[in-house]
Amino acid sequence: MLRSHRASRLVRALPSTRRAAHDLTVLPSKPVISYGPAGRSAVSGHVATVFGATGFLGRYLIAKLAKGGTQVIVPFREEDEARHLRVTGDLGQIVPLEWDLRNEEQIRECVRHSDIVYNLVGRDYETKNFDYQSVHVKGAELIAQICAESPSVSRFVHVSHLNASVDSPSAFYRTKALGEEKVKKAFPNATIVRPGPMYGHEDKLLNNMAIWPILWKLNHGETQISPVHVFDVAQALAILQASAPLPKTLSLPGPTSYTYESIMNLIQNLTYNAPSRAPTVPKPVALLLARAAQLVWWPTLSPDEVERRYLSDVKVPGDWESLGIVPDELEHVAINYVRRYRSAANFAKPVEPRPHKAAGSYHVTE
Ligand SMILES: NC(=O)c1ccc[n+]([C@@H]2O[C@H](COP(=O)([O-])OP(=O)(O)OC[C@H]3O[C@@H](n4cnc5c(N)ncnc54)[C@H](OP(=O)(O)O)[C@@H]3O)[C@@H](O)[C@H]2O)c1
Incomplete structure (x- = not known):
């Protein structure tokens, strides 16, 4: 009797051992069950791939995802560029994988186990090997196509730009808009996120x-x-992991x-x-x-x-309220x-x- 009383007290003291309906998310690809203590050692049950993880926005998004117990696949081109991300999550939660934007096999490998994929890849300037078209249009389309073919990936979030427009005098904004169109065609349920300057x-x-x-x-x-504060954009992206169904387009200008x-x-x-x-x-x-x-x-x-x-x-109202975020x-x-x-x-x-x-x-x- 005493033992069972003690045991029930122990169970009450460990809230992580209790199960509730919100611990279970049923995705089209798989059921996701969260468990463990709250915080860094939690396991949300989600696996996310963040292309463009090594950039400015990437580190904040990964820190937020990993802090909530999501396992994050971190594709990198240069190993040193991903090193600082390892400590953002618990042991084994951050999984760096080498990739090239033109290599289908590597992209497939990066999304093999993920239920949500974020594409943050973008470049302000063109290089000898990658012009705007190959990064913002071809690259985005290839990632979206591979995610659409992958049995595990049920959500795709593509980060574009507030000013993306096919009529823009800037090739950067034009290719960002063309990339959005290609992504929507390849992955019709994709969410397009359009932040302002961060x-x-x-x-x-x-x-x-x-x-x-x-x-x-x-x-x-x-x-x-x-x-817009980079924390707020990262928070918005991290919230999308748990929300279902995802919105089609999110404009995120600063206030x-x-x-x-x-x-x-x-x-x-x-x-x-x-x-x-x-x-x-x-x-x-x-x-x-x-x-x-x-x-x-x-x-x-x-x-x-x-x-x-x-x-x-462009002057558009931000979609902050729907996410429950008050931007800084x-x-x-x-x-x-x-x-x-x-x-x-x-x-x-x-x-x-x-x-x-x-x-x-x-x-x-x-
Ligand atoms: N920063 C802003 O103010 C702002 C505003 C609105 C929208 N955005 C968009 O938000 C996204 C993230 O922005 P950010 O500021 O974090 O960008 P960033 O710091 O320039 O990082 C860009 C990321 O894309 C990757 N990348 C670029 N070209 C690549 C290529 N050819 N192959 C593979 N990976 C490549 C980079 O990888 P490496 O580290 O290997 O180069 C890096 O991880 C971008 O799409 C950007 O256009 C940014």
């Missing part, structure tokens, strides 16, 4: 503005964008629209650095310089990126990412913006 520790937005302000003065800094100039003002005020005196370069000159810079072998501002600096983000305001979190650009004397100073420019005055009001 910021975070490793971004190419705030860091680049702080280091190269001259490159953001194109168009007199008047181009308007809706920057507020800013001009480049207002973001640079924000950075200057937060870093206590003097405003840049760099001149505004006319577009034809910027295009000429960008074309000349293509002769070097390291990535530089490409002519297509110059074109994009003149294109404001840039002004509230930017200090975390730009403090490193303060001088040693100013490093520990308080965060409040200087009185002559209140935080609220940075954003563009319509």
Whole structure:
């Protein structure tokens, strides 16, 4: 009697041993049963493949998936680029696999056991081996086709861009839109996610503005964008793993629209650095310089990126509410990412913006 009383107390103390209806998800391909303690040592029962895992967004998505107990297949091209991801999950939860975007067998191997596949592959600039077409269109189509043929994969999430449009003057945005079409054709139930420009520790937005302000003065800094926190986009993608049925398209712009100039003002005020005196370069000159810079072998501002600096983000309402996410305001979190650009004397100073420019005055009001 005493023993059974003790045993029942033990069962009550270990909630992980209890089973509830929400522990079972029945996917078209297989039933998924979650078990184990909450957190890092949990087992969600899901297996996810994240193509483009080694990029900026990839690390945050993988950390969120692995923290919830999902086993994550991490395709990599360069082993060192995936090394930092191993520690984001418990032992055995992160499985790096070598792949090439043109190798069907390797892609098939990467998705063999997964029930959800994320495609985060994208490139801001073209290289000798991979132009926009081969990465955003052909590559996306091949991955979607292989996922559609795979018996285990029931969900496919493709990350595109807020400004993807077949009519865009930018080849990057055009190929992103063409890629979406190919993906929808190959995997009709695919979810297309369209984030705005993302910021975070490793971004190419705030860091680049702080280091190269001259490159953001194109168009007199008047181009308007809706920057979004990379954490919020990763959270949205991670939520999709558990939601069924998945939405068809998700637009994820940041909550507020800013001009480049207002973001640079924000950075200057937060870093206590003097405003840049760099001149505004006319577009034809910027295009000429960008074309000349293509002769070097390291990535530089490409002519297509110059074109994009003149294109404001499309104004669409974000689908945040349906996901239960309240996206962060840039002004509230930017200090975390730009403090490193303060001088040693100013490093520990308080965060409040200087009185002559209140935080609220940075954003563009319509
Ligand atoms: N960053 C933004 O502000 C932003 C905004 C909206 C949408 N997006 C889209 O969101 C996705 C993720 O963005 P991100 O900022 O994380 O991009 P990122 O840091 O540039 O990472 C891109 C990823 O794609 C992989 N990749 C690129 N070309 C490849 C190729 N030819 N073969 C195989 N893998 C290749 C890279 O692998 P390697 O490490 O091996 O190069 C890397 O893992 C992209 O599709 C991007 O277009 C980004």
